[in-house]
Amino acid sequence: MNWSLRRAAAFALVASLSLLAPLLGRAAAAPFVLVAAAAAVVPEGRLFEVFSTPRDRREGRLLALVGFSLAAAGVGLLVPLFEVPVGVFVASVLVVGYGDLGRRLVLAARENRALSMVGFVVLGALAALAGQGVVASVGGQPVVAPTHVFLAASGALAAGILRSVFVGRDDPVVLVTVTLLLWLFAVLAPFADVPAATAWERVAVALVVTSGFGYVSYALDATSVAGMLTGVLLGLLAVVLGDYGWFVVLIAFFAIGSLTTKFRYDQKLERGVAEDNEGARGTGNVLGNSAAALVALLLYAAHAHVPLSDLAYQFAYAGAVATALADTLSSEVGGLFDTPRLVTTFERVEPGTDGAVTWQGELAGLAGAGLIAAICVAVFGFGLAGAGVVVAAGFVGMTADSVAGAVIEGGVVGNQAVNFLATLSGGIAGGALALLVGLA
Template sequence: MTDGFRRAGGFAAVASLALAAPALGPSTAIPFAVIALVAAVGITDGPLFDLFARPGDWEDGRLNGLAGFSLAAAALALLATVPQTPLPVGIFVGTLFILGFGNLGMEAVRTQTSEPFLTVAGFVATGFLAGIGGQYLVDLQQATPVAWSLITFLAIVGALIAALLRELLYERDDPLVLLSVGLVLWLFAELVGTMPPVELVAALVVTVVLGAISYGLGTASVSGMLTGVLLGVLMIVLGGFGWFAVLIAFFGIGGLSSKFRYGDKEQRGVAEDNDGARGTGNVLANAAVALVAVLGFAIVDGTGPLAVAFLFAFSGSVATALGDTLSSEIGGLFDCPRLITTLKRVEPGTDGAITWQGELAGLAGTGLTGLLSMVVLPLGAMWPAAGIVAFGGFVGMTVDSLLGATLEGGRLGNQWVNFLATLSGGLSSAGLAIWLL
């Protein structure tokens, strides 16, 4: 048994104290606060120190990791006992179980292999099951009906968010992960309510399988895969399979285009880093506007002018992302690119450079997104709607090139440029739709 596995077991035991919340009520925060205090000033050596100490704790001579984890748990416990709108106790317990037992599952896998995909899978699977178990035990104690579809949805979203944050942050940042997961699950619990279990199971199966395929093909890194799976689940649950189909078309076609003639692009100096695998930053830069749109659509319950605006903002942003990706990946294979602001010839790979071949590929991507959106989303007037989506994609593509030629590399990084381009494409589609339709 490794030190990491024993330490994770100790943290899982601390997380299990959350099960006392239904009985303790407002006093739930006390045991966690006591543990935090003792860890910070009372334990400096001995068996308990050896059990809970992380590498940095040995240098400081105190259990900072345990203290931070317990303080974050105490903060969530306080939120779960505020008088008016408390954090649901089931979410409080489920959050602690997801992180505490998810770490234990990850360390159990790590005793056998260090393969990143498998260790993350160990975290997600164990955290997911523990999250369901924690929420179920609370419902059992409180004698309330078990909403299986909701607790399953919260458990998988919590496990994915926790795994993603742990990939991006450090082990010492677990308190931040704990608080973030708890607050996000609170939001989704208020937003989602109930959902058909068949739809939820289908969402889980489809997104996990496609996420594993994307990682296996090398079109996504581990963090990029987690982000994509999380976005996929949210798209299906909050919007429907039509929203997911539009988004996955971008990820699939965009990922394959980055692999297309990758060796040639590498020789020309225009290839994406990390062998073309998309990371979290790239995924979020291209899909953040789409995520906000589906959240907005769910908040307004899919009705009224705002729902129409969110629908077209979603499609226009995805059309921008796919058009820009195809324009860059295909256009980078051709000579004689020209800077969009001056039309002077520049070296391949120059920010803001375009080729006619790349522009045609980009327009094909925006048109494809428009057609797909017309078929699978309730956009209203069919062909005009497809044209509006494609127009928004073209605007976003153009904004991306203009920003690349003027601000990228200095004031803005590539991910900010992608975000602003998808935002402009989404707003253009939404504005034109409201005006014309």
Template sequence: MQPTLRRAGGFALVGTVAVAAPALGRAAFAPFAAVALLAAFVITDGPLFDLFARPADRREGRLNGLTGFALAAAGLAILTTELGLPMGLFVASVLVLSYGNLGKRLVAETSDNPFLGVAGFAAVGSAAGVGGQVAVASLTASPLALPRFAFLAVAGTLVAALFREMLFERDDPVVMLSTGLLLWLFDGLATGVGTVHVAAGLAITVALGYTSYALGTASVAGMLSGVLLGLLVVVFGGFGWFAVLITFFGVGALSTKYRYDEKQRRGIAEENDGARGTGNVLGNAAVALACVLCFAASPSLPVEGTLFQYAFAGSMAAALSDTLSSELGGLYDNPRLITTLERVPPGTDGGVTWQGEVFGLLGAVVVAGVAFGLLPDVSPMGAAAVAAGGLAGMTVDSLLGATVEGAAVGNEAVNFAATLIGALVSAVAALVVLTPP
């Protein structure tokens, strides 16, 4: 057995202590605080040191990794007993990370495929997260809400896996705390989680996540971002919302791969063979995620949930409009800078072609059509508002590209601004055209 696998098993055993939280009550933090003290000041050599030591720990002669892990768990325990973090979420947050790491190391024993490693993290971490919540419910005589447990466990595992891909092994404390806080948010919004939505959301998003990775349209981190986003959209929004989302991701991915070799020769191709990373996914979909979360929270907000629906569709219309404009329009010659109309080389930020503008209009109309057909509150005039938001977002993207994009402002920030404008324009336009005179 490799030392890394033994170490992951040791961390999983320490994490399992969280299951005793219902019996310990306000002292739930104590076992982890004790582990942190022992790791920091007592265990400096011997079998336990060899079991838990990471390479940096060996250089420094102290178990900093175990200390940080235990302190993060103790901090979540204090949030549970003093500030109201649900105990099941505390246990799940500790277990999805510790057992997820173990699952990834188990896969690494036989394969170095990054997708299989993430799959091992997700499978074992999710199972542990569900088991931890079931254990807490049993010990506290609470209802066994299995669909809710499954949703929270899988969402927490995807969050942890995504952060683990983006950060380093030594950042496990940050991953654990972030997972716990986000699960607290998801739990507060998941007031009516049903079996059908959870099961369908898991099946659809996992299948599409694998497909996107297998086809090379997303990196591992990008795939995780998309799967997490898809799950949240299905559970908090519904299948119509997901159809709008997947229209952008599916059509956008195909347009990126279309005539990719020619795009490389013209110097306009996406990096990494067109595989979208986390920055690209979130740059295009962060506004959409905020919209679906606000929609779930709308019963407690002074804003009608319908407006968030239009904002969501408008942000996706802007994202697809901009993607088609650049990916397909860039294949045509003689682009002109949108601000001065002077000719510029292909791939110049802010350079547009009339063919690209047509493709962008088509992208906005496609998303508007899907929204009209599948979102319950989108009327024909509402679909026009969505298309208007898409065109506005595409135009803003080009204007920002011609004026500020470069060393100071990256492409992801410009994409975020464009989708934000698309969301705002769609919501305001819908409010204007749908409000009775």
């Protein structure tokens, strides 16, 4: 066993201390406090060699183990202080601990970054599922439930995304973030009013279909590894927190947007208007175009606890996705033409200038918003007036993107932030227009 794999296995064993939580109750954090205290004073020796990272060896202290243990202790304190479910605590710690072991197991057999992240997600999810099963059995509950599978899969995907961005010493960031996300998902209780058979079907279909689309997108170089995991997570949330229709709307954007990005890519590359990384979308790009829709989805799932009706958030979701596709088509098609004008002054500018538009791109964008509207009519039953709201929201968001590109893009505010602001504008417009015309 190589050094990295041995260290990952040791951290997984430490993470397994979380399984004591259902027995310790309010003292769930205690084992990790003890580990952190012991690690802080471990001198050089066998244990130091097993747990140390290259940085630890330079510093002469087990900083990574102390950081991981303190983070686990911190989220453990949420159990008694804020009544975080014990299963959420256990699943979060095991996802991070065993996820990295899964990644190292794959790397020990084959140097493949994509496969290693699959190993992270798979083993992390299995460990989280097993941990929730232990908690449930202690409490006399069903050992395996649809909610357990959903939390395990979404936690592993979220941790995998974060792990692809951060390095090993950032385990505390990953652990705390995953815990907060799973806590939110547990509070939303997506299967509370759903028959068990329906819940199982939805989880199974969500995992199979989203994983399939994720694999295809990566195989076609439409996304990076991190982008693939992000897309799978968003698809899973769309199916579980919304329904199949929500997933269809989202996947339409990803599929059409990716194909359009690849369309005449060499020509766009020569003109300096092509997406980086050969058009493969990373986590930032995916979230920049989908984060506003995700917020609308979460608000829809929590509509009983927040103002406005569920339909308002459904229209906001549709408006955000319509904006994302409208903006993508406008940029990818419009970049092929030589007559761009700055949206704020209408003066002619070079292709690729931030905030530049062409009439061809604007028509393509409206067509994209119209396509999302048509899908919403089919899957949500919006009707003609609802379709008009979605198209209008897409146009508002697409225009907001162009204006933001001309006014604030560059320097601190990058393209991904502008995309988020645009889709947020489209989402707000969709919800507000639906309320204004009496559809929500």
